[in-house]
Amino acid sequence: MPTTPLTTDDLARLRKEFAADPTAKLLQNALTTAELKDVALDHDVVMTTDTTMSHQLDDWKATNQKQSGRCWLFAGLNLFRVGAAQKLNVKEFEFSQNYAMFFDKIERANYYLQAVIETADRPVDDRTVATLLEDCMGDGGQWNMFVAVIRKHGVVPKAAMPETISSEGTRQMNSSLRKILHTAARDIREAAPEARDEIVEKTLSTVWRALCLHLGTPPERFFWQWKDKDGEFHRDGEMTPQEFQQKYFAIDAEELVCLVHDPRATSAYGKTYTVDLLGNVVDAPQVVYLNVEIETMKKITADMIVGGTPVWFGCDVGQQMDRDRGIWDARLHDLESVYATALTLDKAARLDYHQTLMTHAMLFTGVDLVDGPDGGQVPRKWRVENSWGDEHADKGFYTMNDSWFDEYVFEIAAPKSMLSPELLAALDEEPTVLPAWDPMGALAR
Known part of the structure; x- marks a missing residue:
């Protein structure tokens, strides 16, 4: 006291x-x-930040997750819509984010209920149990969770399962789902072990009903035809979501692994980590992070963009940001001058002291490379496709100065083919398990 x-x-x-x-x-x-x-606001930063890039991929419109936390799904599906639009020969294309969210939520409900069973012998105020109960039904997720959903359930075009008022604004639906799942958690913890499976079965029926009521019933098959940008008509006929994914995903999602930059003293570069009870699909591979130095992450990101592939990433989006101007810079807001104090926490300390964590996922679609001191090229700034619509920034595309990447970008999805032999070998090691409340799992919360 x-x-x-x-x-x-x-x-x-x-x-x-x-x-x-x-x-x-x-x-x-x-x-x-x-x-x-x-x-x-530091006006000098604004004046010296322009939107041009030496390498820019996007020539499409930004998407809009509206009042939902589906950034990780939007960023993931936006990554694959680029190749799909090319295969379809169309200017604009979107996969159904509503379809992906539906199956994330039914899978997440089962994952949650199984975790409640697993921890049923612990007191309700145990920190792991408390974290589980608090985070029982949000919209967030990680790269591996995205892969788990599309691997199992496939994808559909947006027309096959369009948005609803509850997919665009998830608050009331999520509130109801939490009530259903918290009631089930109480019942499971109070029931005899042999009665718990029946509670899970009944609860999943209720959750499925609620999701269908709010989001619509996901299609098992759909009829697909379209007219391309040259006016030519095409018809694939009836397809399953899995068939659609296999035909129109230009990148193998299974080949992309999650790299993180975690500079805390408790973490080590070149090692893998996971977070306790973090996931959505019970029978999917666990969420695994490979910790790398920030320069490694930036080089892989730049190389992917130069090679023609956008990059999924997670960050702390609200730090040092001007939404209207569409700028991120580590010194964009001079808070030290305003408050007459030194704010000296580095990236590791901000994680330790709960000042930063991953809050948002987006897509890198461009990089501005300049000559570095050693003769090679280094990034000066980055172009980002956000999923907040096209009313802000450069019609929904934002400019990130490289200083911000260092401080507030935490993870990317990268192909195994771009990893060194040492990092590839590290992926085969058993990951260190971080506690359920660790900030490396924050994007899923």
Whole structure:
């Protein structure tokens, strides 16, 4: 229990110090009439950040996840829609994000219920159990979870399962699903072991019903025909979601592995990690991260873009960001000058002290390479396809200065073919298990 209270003398000293600060009144006037993001904005950063790139892939429209947390699904499906649009010879194409979310949620419900059974002998206030109960039905996810869903259930074009009001705004649906799953968790923990499977079966029936009511019933088969950008008509006829994926995925999702940059002292580069009870599909391979240095991550990302492939990535999106201008820069907002203090936590310390974690997934679609001091090319800035619609930034495409990549990008999906022999070998090692509440699992929460 803290023992040192604030005294009257303490408060008088604080008041006097503030009154004596020559810039305090000016900043007070500014911050009481304008937002911090505008007052602290470094205009020099804005002036020196343009949207042009030496290598740019996107010539399509940005998508919009609206009021949902499906960024990881949007970014994943956006990665594969590029090749699909080329195969279909169309200008614009989207896979159904609603279809992918439906099966993520039914699979996640089962994963959750199985985890409740697994931890049923622990007290309800055990930290792992508490994390499990708190995170029982969100919209987030990781790269391996995306692969698990599409591997098992395939994909469909957006026309085969369009958006609904609940897919575009998931809050009320998720609230109901949490009530259903929390009730089931109580029943499972209080039931005899031989009665738990029946509770799971009944709960999954209820969850399926709720998902169908909110999102529509996912198709087992659909009829696919289209007209390409040259006006030519095509017909594939009736297809399953798995057949559609096999035909129109230009990249093998199984060949992409998750690389993370985790600089904490408790982690080591060249080693694999997983997070306890993190996943969605019970019978899928576990979520595995290969920890690499940031320069390795940046080089692979740049090489993929130069080679013609966008890159799925996870980051802490809200840090040092101007949404309207579409800029990320590590020094975009000069908070130190505003508050007259030094904010000295590095990336590792921000993770340790809960100041940063992964909050959003997007797609790199461009990079601006310049000559480096050693004669090779190095990235100056990056182009990002977000899934927040086309009203902000460059019609939904954002510019990330390289300084921001260093500080706030945490993971990418990269092909095994771009890994060194040492990193490939590390993928075969048994991963270290991080606790369920570790920030490396935050994107799924």
